[in-house]
Each structure stands twice: as structure tokens, then as C-alpha cells.
Amino acid sequence: MxxxxxxxxxxxxxxxxxxxxxxxxxxxxxxxxxxxxxxxxxxxxxxxxxxxxxxxxxxxxxxxxxxxxxxxxxxxxxxxxxxxxxxxxxxxxxxxxxxxxxPELQVFDLPFLFPSxxxxxxxxxxxxxxxxxxxxxxxxxxxxxxxxDGLKSMTANKPLRTLADFEGFKMRTMESPIIMEQYRALGANPVPLDFLEVYNALQMGTVDGQENPINLIHDMKFYEVQDYLTLTDHAMLGxxxxxxxxxxxxxxxxxxxxxxxxxxxxxxxxxxxxxxIVARDLETIADSGTTIVELTAQEREAFRQATLPVHEIYTEKYGDEMLNRIYEAAK
CATH class of the missing domain: 3.40.190.170 (Bacterial extracellular solute-binding protein, family 7)
Structure with missing residues (x-):
């Protein structure tokens, strides 16, 4: 029950x-x-x-x-x-x-699935x-x-620009195998936690960072306990x-x-x-003292290349028909 x-x-x-x-x-x-x-x-x-x-x-x-x-x-x-x-x-x-x-719904959690x-x-x-x-x-x-809710970004107490930045990094994720595999591909250690537990976990150092769209980072005040917000737009949160x-x-x-x-x-x-409210929320986060980090095209492409194998993990379990249809529709 x-x-x-x-x-x-x-x-x-x-x-x-x-x-x-x-x-x-x-x-x-x-x-x-x-x-x-x-x-x-x-x-x-x-x-x-x-x-x-x-x-x-x-x-x-x-x-x-x-x-x-x-x-x-x-x-x-x-x-x-x-x-x-x-x-x-x-x-x-x-x-x-x-x-x-x-489980098939995990297709929408794949990294770098949508171009816009x-x-x-x-x-x-x-x-x-x-x-x-x-x-x-x-x-x-x-x-x-x-x-x-939009495309996700990452917060941490350091900029997240390269794969080396994820080594030994404890990233809070949802209880999703696909999302956890994404962070393993980047070199991080995924830590699944309920959404309402994340603020305290960041504050206490149980995890080092988290991912969410700008509006949820603002609403949950994660920026109060994180020094950097890296704008990655790496995956959908819906x-x-x-x-x-x-x-x-x-x-x-x-x-x-x-x-x-x-x-x-x-x-x-x-x-x-x-x-x-996204632009307003981002301004509030910046005004709080949190540093906003924008990736170069080359940095973002390195993340995309590193996480492409996660798409293969999905197709191994659920086939490639739905994913190929999304690729075609998202061109």
C-alpha cells in the first residue's frame, strides 16, 4: 500500500x-x-x-x-x-x-536527444x-x-567544463537507469535521491551536484548551496x-x-x-552570487560524444524503432 x-x-x-x-x-x-x-x-x-x-x-x-x-x-x-x-x-x-x-519512456531522458x-x-x-x-x-x-520544464543544466561547487571535472564527482540523479548511465559515461558517480531531499544533500555534501532546468533550480533554491551553474542543455526534463x-x-x-x-x-x-520565468529565474540565480558558466561548442560536443553510448544501452533493451523515429522527427 x-x-x-x-x-x-x-x-x-x-x-x-x-x-x-x-x-x-x-x-x-x-x-x-x-x-x-x-x-x-x-x-x-x-x-x-x-x-x-x-x-x-x-x-x-x-x-x-x-x-x-x-x-x-x-x-x-x-x-x-x-x-x-x-x-x-x-x-x-x-x-x-x-x-x-x-521503461520505454526512458527514451525521453536520453542525453542530447533534441537539438532545440x-x-x-x-x-x-x-x-x-x-x-x-x-x-x-x-x-x-x-x-x-x-x-x-525545459532542458537541464548542472550545478556544482566548481565549473563542469570537461570530462576530468566529473572524476569522483557525486551527481544526484533521479532513480532512472538511463540517467545514471549518462553520468557514469561522463565519469561521475550517480546518486539517486528523491527530489525533495536534494537541497539538504547538497548542503551536507552527500552529493556534489545535481541536474535540473533553470526554473526548478530556482524554485528549489539549489543555487543557495552551489557556487556554479553550468548551462549544458544536455537533456530534457519533462x-x-x-x-x-x-x-x-x-x-x-x-x-x-x-x-x-x-x-x-x-x-x-x-x-x-x-x-x-526562465530569464527572470536565471537573473535571480546570478544575482545571488552563483557563477553562470556557458560551455563552448567544443566542450558541449565532448559531453555529447561521451554520452552517445547511453543511446545504445537504450536500444539494446528496447530496440531502435522508437529512437530512430525521434531522430527523424527531431531533425
Missing amino acids: TVFSRSILTGAWMATLGALVATAAAAQEYQVLFSHGFKPDSPHHAAALQMVDEVAEASGGRVEIKVFHSGQAGTARENFEALQLGSLHITTSPTARIAGFV YDKMVEVLDGPVGQEMLGLLEAQNVLGVAFYI GLLMYSLDWYNALPEDLQKIMHEAGVTYVQRQRTGVQE
Whole structure:
């Protein structure tokens, strides 16, 4: 049983759920629980709150969504399991965090896969992305759309310009075999840690650095405990907006349409929100005293060449059809 499914039966969760049920009996036909791991001032949470209002209006008050942020209801893996059980209705997760359930999704975590942000969006919203979303149905989960945090950079207490800089370096990663292999290819030691544990691990020296897009480095204040931010744009960080399939299928057809449209709107709003704040967030990080490091084309190419074998690791396990389709679409 997951943390979410345990916690909604005890303590504060029992009180919360009781209030939700009472409210449902009085007014709403459907109470919907939405859990995510982002901070309350993030574009993700802002988009979730707008989704609450829009669904309530579109459904004529028949649907009420309750949002829990900052991992209040458990980790990404626990929330995914709760979707499968039906004790949670909506969640988001990075592709890497649910690789144990749908390993093929790791293709989107491969280093240097997309030449630009626009090509990344084109692939995720195109036939390849839709096909990958469909793989979730075997897990009793509906993949609605991909949210995007952008291309990742690295922080450390030194610049990360050459392969020599990674020797003996403890890099925090998500629990993703593909991402861990990427850092082994660079010469580092990958250390998988939950996202909410990273700040303390950096502060205490349990790990030497981490990777994330600019907005998450800013939101989690990793720059407070790291002296350098190296702009690598080496891989995508994105994830999925997902619904419990049993719950979604049990909705009336009109509410299914409302929920699907609201999910697509959520993702578009999240993407726009992130794009709007990246420049501001980077300025805040620089103003804090963190040194911003920009790689030369030659330095970045050395990283790309060193990590190309990770693509081969993926194809050895899952074949090359999907990867070749992404190569073609991303040209």
C-alpha cells in the first residue's frame, strides 16, 4: 500500500477526506484528488489551481478538484501507484520517476536527444509522443499529455567544463537507469535521491551536484548551496499529466470531455508559465552570487560524444524503432 493510500485512511487525511465526502453529498457529484510534487509558487501549481476553477465552471459545479502540492501526498512513484489503485485521480510525474512501470519512456531522458526546445515540443505533441502516452494504459493509467520544464543544466561547487571535472564527482540523479548511465559515461558517480531531499544533500555534501532546468533550480533554491551553474542543455526534463484510468472511464462522457480538455489546457499553461520565468529565474540565480558558466561548442560536443553510448544501452533493451523515429522527427 502506498503512502497516499495509507495516509488518506488515517489522521489529518481522514478529516480531509471526510470533509470532501460531506461536501460532495451536499453539492458536487464528483470529488477529484490531484497530487503533485511542485511548490505552491510554481507554474505547475498555478496551472492546477486554474484547472480547478475551469473544471468547476465547465461542469456546472458537478466536479470539484482538490489539489495537494509539494509532495504532501507522497512521492511520484507512490502517487502513480495510487492512480493504479484509484485512491488518487490525477498526478504529474517526470518520465524518469515512473521508468519502473513504463521503461520505454526512458527514451525521453536520453542525453542530447533534441537539438532545440521547439523540436522537443514537436516530438512530444506528435505521433511519437501520443504513442508513448498510450503505453500507460497497460498500467491502468491514462496519459493525458506531456508537461515540460525545459532542458537541464548542472550545478556544482566548481565549473563542469570537461570530462576530468566529473572524476569522483557525486551527481544526484533521479532513480532512472538511463540517467545514471549518462553520468557514469561522463565519469561521475550517480546518486539517486528523491527530489525533495536534494537541497539538504547538497548542503551536507552527500552529493556534489545535481541536474535540473533553470526554473526548478530556482524554485528549489539549489543555487543557495552551489557556487556554479553550468548551462549544458544536455537533456530534457519533462513528465506526464496522468489520470486514474478506472476513474476516468467511470465518468459520464460529457465529464470525460471536460477533464481531457482541462488536462491539455493545464499542460499548455504550465509550459507557457515556465517559459515566461526562465530569464527572470536565471537573473535571480546570478544575482545571488552563483557563477553562470556557458560551455563552448567544443566542450558541449565532448559531453555529447561521451554520452552517445547511453543511446545504445537504450536500444539494446528496447530496440531502435522508437529512437530512430525521434531522430527523424527531431531533425
